[in-house]
Amino acid sequence: MGNIQDEIKYYEQKYFSNDEPIPFMEDLLIYPALVKDYYQFYFVISCFTINKNEDNEGIVMSNLQYLYHKIFDGERDSKMLNQFITLLEMIFHIEYGVRCPKCNKVVTYTEINKELSKIISESKDVETYLRKKYLDEVSFCKDCKSAMTDNIKFRYTKDKAELYINDIKIDKKDFDRLRKIVCYQNMPDYDDEYIDPELKADLEEAARLRNPNNVQPSLEKQECCIVASSGYTFDTIKNISIRKLVMLLRTIDTKLHYFAYRQAEASGRKTTMPLYLVISIENLLNCRESLIIILYYNVMMK
Numbered sequence: 001m002g003n004i005q006d007e008i009k010y011y012e013q014k015y016f017s018n019d020e021p022i023p024f025m026e027d028l029l030i031y032p033a034l035v036k037d038y039y040q041f042y043f044v045i046s047c048f049t050i051n052k053n054e055d056n057e058g059i060v061m062s063n064l065q066y067l068y069h070k071i072f073d074g075e076r077d078s079k080m081l082n083q084f085i086t087l088l089e090m091i092f093h094i095e096y097g098v099r100c101p102k103c104n105k106v107v108t109y110t111e112i113n114k115e116l117s118k119i120i121s122e123s124k125d126v127e128t129y130l131r132k133k134y135l136d137e138v139s140f141c142k143d144c145k146s147a148m149t150d151n152i153k154f155r156y157t158k159d160k161a162e163l164y165i166n167d168i169k170i171d172k173k174d175f176d177r178l179r180k181i182v183c184y185q186n187m188p189d190y191d192d193e194y195i196d197p198e199l200k201a202d203l204e205e206a207a208r209l210r211n212p213n214n215v216q217p218s219l220e221k222q223e224c225c226i227v228a229s230s231g232y233t234f235d236t237i238k239n240i241s242i243r244k245l246v247m248l249l250r251t252i253d254t255k256l257h258y259f260a261y262r263q264a265e266a267s268g269r270k271t272t273m274p275l276y277l278v279i280s281i282e283n284l285l286n287c288r289e290s291l292i293i294i295l296y297y298n299v300m301m302k
Contacts, residue, residue, distance in 0.1 A: 004177065008184045016185060019241045021093075024178065026168050031093050032241040033186050038219050041186065041242060044087040047080065048179040062172035063179060065161040072156055088152055091182055092165055098148035100141035101167055106151060107138055188246050222249055229256075 015022045021029035033041040052058030052066035061069060071081050085096050097108035119130045139148055153164035163170040170178065183190045217225075222245065223237050229252045237245070 004180050007177075008180070011181065011185070016243065019244065022181060022185065024181070025170065025174060028092060028165060028168055030091050030178070030181055030185065032243060033090055034238070035219070035223075035240055035242055035245050036238040037090060038242055038245075040086065041090065044083040044090070045183070045186070047084045047087050048182055062161060062176070064163065064170075064172045064175040065156075068154065068156040068161045072154075085152060087182075088165065094151055094166070096152050097150075098138065099151040099166060100144060100146050100148055102146040103141060103144050105141050105143055107148065112138060186242050188243055225249060225252065 011022055014020075016032075019032050021031045024030050047067060050063075050067065050070070052061055052063055055066070057069070058066040067084070071077050071084065088094070089096055095106060095108040095110070097106050097110070097112065099106045115134060116131060119134060120127055140146065141148055149167065150164075151166050153167075155162040155164065161172060161175075163175060180192060183192065223234060226232050226237055226245070226248055227234060230248070232248075240248075
């Protein structure tokens with residue numbers, strides 16, 4: 001589908017605006033992250049936003065190879081590995097475990113570890129035997145007797161890095177596409193354009209000096225703002241996408257500023273009034289998501 005930017009524009013119109021999962025490869029779907037997973041998502045998304053070009057070793061590697069290098073080379077980085085697995089579980093709606101390729105039955109590693117812990121605590125005398133017996137049993141599907149296989153697999157050598165989800169291979173090019181789709185899908189302000197690290201640091205410092213009191217509000221404060229300004233309930237907010245949360249807050253803020261300027265003008269003060277919603281013929285087709293947000297927000301306010 002052409003270059004990635006054309007692909008993202010297509011996804012914005014067809015999938016992002018409706019919070020629908022995006023078809024990726026074969027039968028894999030990429031699901032948007034929800035508000036209930038807000039903190040977890042921002043904790044694990046660093047696996048996709050890590051900039052390999054800021055590391056001399058990473059410049060000659062692919063993004064997937066560099067991620068594997070950070071996780072597996074030298075002393076294994078268990079924290080980053082768990083972050084990566086959690087992110088994959090979140091976006092593909094799977095649970096890490098063993099899967100039957102024939103009937104798709106899954107036994108999660110959470111279930112396996114729970115059962116092994118039970119064996120260790122209750123069967124000390126025959127623990128080794130029972131552990132082996134259980135692991136042998138879980139290696140084959142109870143329903144169709146097919147061999148089970150990991151539903152998330154990592155393949156990493158000096159020259160190659162591959163990721164397998166439900167036995168579907170994701171190579172370095174597929175991974176580049178995956179990470180961009182996920183970042184654009186969930187973060188409306190995401191921009192993958194390269195910026196020199198020193199320039200980036202200078203821009204961030206300049207922004208901090210311009211707005212020294214600008215602090216990112218907690219999720220609780222963001223939820224309270226939306227509930228107080230619309231017909232949403234806390235339960236409803238937890239099940240909308242993080243993308244919609246960001247855009248709702250932006251819409252509420254813009255609308256409040258718009259009416260504040262309108263009141264100021266009505267009282268005789270000259271102001272440069274921001275527009276609540278700007279639509280031109282040129283960008284009409286590209287603002288469908290914003291229109292949906294604003295129209296739904298106004299309906300909820302009535």
